[in-house]
Amino acid sequence: MELFSQVATRPVYNTRAVVLRTGVPADTFRAWERRHGLPAPARTEGNHRLYSDRDVATISWLRDQTLTGVTIRQAIALLKSREAWYPASDATVSGPSPIRANPDHSAILGPRLARFCIGMVAALVAYDSRAASHLLDEAFAFAPFENVCLQVLQAGLYEIGDRWQRGEVLVSGEHFATSFVARKLGAFLSSSRPKLGRGPILTTCLEGELHEVGMLMTSVFLSRRGYSVVYLGPNLPTDDLITTIQNIRPPMVLLSASTRESARKLARSSNEIKSACSALGSRPFVPEIGFGGRVFVEDPSLLREVDGIFCGRDVDHAVASIESVLDLTPPAAATKTGSA
Numbered sequence: 001m002e003l004f005s006q007v008a009t010r011p012v013y014n015t016r017a018v019v020l021r022t023g024v025p026a027d028t029f030r031a032w033e034r035r036h037g038l039p040a041p042a043r044t045e046g047n048h049r050l051y052s053d054r055d056v057a058t059i060s061w062l063r064d065q066t067l068t069g070v071t072i073r074q075a076i077a078l079l080k081s082r083e084a085w086y087p088a089s090d091a092t093v094s095g096p097s098p099i100r101a102n103p104d105h106s107a108i109l110g111p112r113l114a115r116f117c118i119g120m121v122a123a124l125v126a127y128d129s130r131a132a133s134h135l136l137d138e139a140f141a142f143a144p145f146e147n148v149c150l151q152v153l154q155a156g157l158y159e160i161g162d163r164w165q166r167g168e169v170l171v172s173g174e175h176f177a178t179s180f181v182a183r184k185l186g187a188f189l190s191s192s193r194p195k196l197g198r199g200p201i202l203t204t205c206l207e208g209e210l211h212e213v214g215m216l217m218t219s220v221f222l223s224r225r226g227y228s229v230v231y232l233g234p235n236l237p238t239d240d241l242i243t244t245i246q247n248i249r250p251p252m253v254l255l256s257a258s259t260r261e262s263a264r265k266l267a268r269s270s271n272e273i274k275s276a277c278s279a280l281g282s283r284p285f286v287p288e289i290g291f292g293g294r295v296f297v298e299d300p301s302l303l304r305e306v307d308g309i310f311c312g313r314d315v316d317h318a319v320a321s322i323e324s325v326l327d328l329t330p331p332a333a334a335t336k337t338g339s340a
């Protein structure tokens with residue numbers, strides 16, 4: 001928590017940006033400010049609140065504490081008792097980062113986040129979820145949410161996967177680590193309350209695909225961006241997805257694949273979904289189908305097999321791609337593949 005002192009204090013975010021970054025309703029963190037003096041945003045000339053990265057880190061940390069059952073009064077007392085939270089120093093990291101992991105932040109925060117990642121991996125391979133949780137809390141207090149997801153959680157799972165392949169970590173160690181990360185992301189998804197009325201977007205991995213963490217992370221990023229996300233988990237039969245699409249009528253469905261086999265299954269299912277949806281009922285409804293996953297980055301030739309929208313090489317690029325597809329922002333990186 002002493003790391004709060006290293007988070008930038010330059011005021012850059014308006015209230016809406018803070019709601020999007022933290023998932024905490026404005027009324028809630030304004031009440032924290034009124035009653036307890038934290039966060040402590042600056043004011044513009046027009047007397048509007050303007051928040052810094054440190055304010056955002058503060059709100060995120062308070063949110064996480066309250067989610068684990070600590071009262072807000074206790075959490076604030078704990079925070080204030082750490083003298084390093086004060087004083088507000090000059091900005092060490094600057095520039096607005098409305099939702100994506102900021103590349104400037106990545107460059108500046110990289111080495112520190114790498115240390116969090118190494119620490120979290122060490123804790124997880126020792127089956128110590130308390131220590132891993134503690135380190136993760138500190139990382140979230142220190143750096144923007146998206147950077148921590150990519151540079152600590154994702155990087156940590158890749159590292160554990162590599163160690164498992166080299167025979168240095170047991171299958172049980174990999175399972176323990178993956179379920180730790182999935183639980184964390186699941187909790188963020190449940191606690192994020194998008195209010196912008198965007199979506200809904202259905203997210204899932206099709207039958208046979210058990211790697212769900214990438215899709216879960218994508219879902220969390222989208223939810224924090226204001227989309228209502230219906231996350232359907234891994235291993236979902238295509239027929240069932242088609243029925244769900246007809247029930248929910250989402251403008252977009254997102255699919256993830258991690259192996260070649262499931263990339264091919266995704267290609268077949270994408271066609272099935274489109275033809276079944278356009279033939280169904282009196283009011284046929286065909287959503288956009290977006291997809292992603294590391295296997296498409298490793299083997300781009302697979303892209304040609306899918307009639308859908310490749311949403312980018314990682315979850316960080318995905319949000320901009322998806323927004324451009326849904327016409328909510330100017331066109332970005334989405335690439336249309338396949339025959340349609």
Ligand code: B12
Pocket residue numbers: 153154157158160161162165174178182208209210211212213214215217218254255256257258259260290291292293294295298311312313314315316318
């Ligand atoms: C954890 C794990 C498992 C777990 C998954 C549990 C779970 N609940 O998810 C279990 C044990 C089930 C598993 C099983 C298998 N696994 Co595995 N697994 C992994 C591991 C270690 C981590 C994956 C992970 O969660 N990464 C973290 C997330 C955040 O990253 P990500 O998945 O890459 O996703 C990111 C991007 O790709 C993107 N993204 C992902 N999906 C989407 C979707 C959209 C729409 C968008 C926009 C973006 C996007 O965003 C994410 C964040 O940036 C990887 C190792 C690795 N290096 O990736 C191997 C790995 C993926 N597994 C692999 C293999 C081979 C298997 C098995 C076949 C092993 C076996 N012989 O049984 C089975 C297949 C199971 C199945 N039927 O699906 C290979 C795949 C190689 C390949 N290209 O074919 C890998 C790469 C290991 C390796 N180096 O060989 N695995």
